[in-house]
Amino acid sequence: MALTKLTTNLNNIQALHDKPNTADGLTADQLKEKFDKAGNDIKTYINSTLTEELDAVVANTYTETEIDNMISGLSSTYYNKTETDNKYQPKITYGTGTPAGGNNGDIYIKYSS
Numbered sequence: 001m002a003l004t005k006l007t008t009n010l011n012n013i014q015a016l017h018d019k020p021n022t023a024d025g026l027t028a029d030q031l032k033e034k035f036d037k038a039g040n041d042i043k044t045y046i047n048s049t050l051t052e053e054l055d056a057v058v059a060n061t062y063t064e065t066e067i068d069n070m071i072s073g074l075s076s077t078y079y080n081k082t083e084t085d086n087k088y089q090p091k092i093t094y095g096t097g098t099p100a101g102g103n104n105g106d107i108y109i110k111y112s113s
Contacts, residue, residue, distance in 0.1 A: 003053050006045045010038040058112075067094055067111060 012034050017023035020031055062070070071092050093099065094109040102108065 004049050006042065006049075008041045008045065010041060012037045062111070064111065067109060071109070 016026075016034065020026045020034070021028070026034070071094060091102065092107045092109070093102070094111065096111060099108040099110075
């Protein structure tokens with residue numbers, strides 16, 4: 001899914017005359033609004049468009065049960081060794097936090113709950 005690009009013109013200040021209060025007839029408050037417009041346009045895009053699209057993508061990610069099933073399948077397929085062999089094989093673990101311990105080559109899948 002391609003994300004919507006921000007295409008709003010953000011050159012609000014550049015478009016003003018050198019003396020905007022005189023040439024453009026702006027009051028002090030209107031000039032302040034011009035300075036804030038680009039930031040507010042970006043904020044609106046992030047809050048109303050970008051986060052909505054990202055939330056839709058995140059909602060379509062795997063559940064904890066689906067991850068459990070995938071890991072079980074991988075473990076039984078690739079690491080079905082004897083106990084002696086297993087101590088030298090990488091381990092696949094997962095969770096919502098930061099992994100603690102582990103060995104070089106181990107795989108940790110972090111997901112949000």
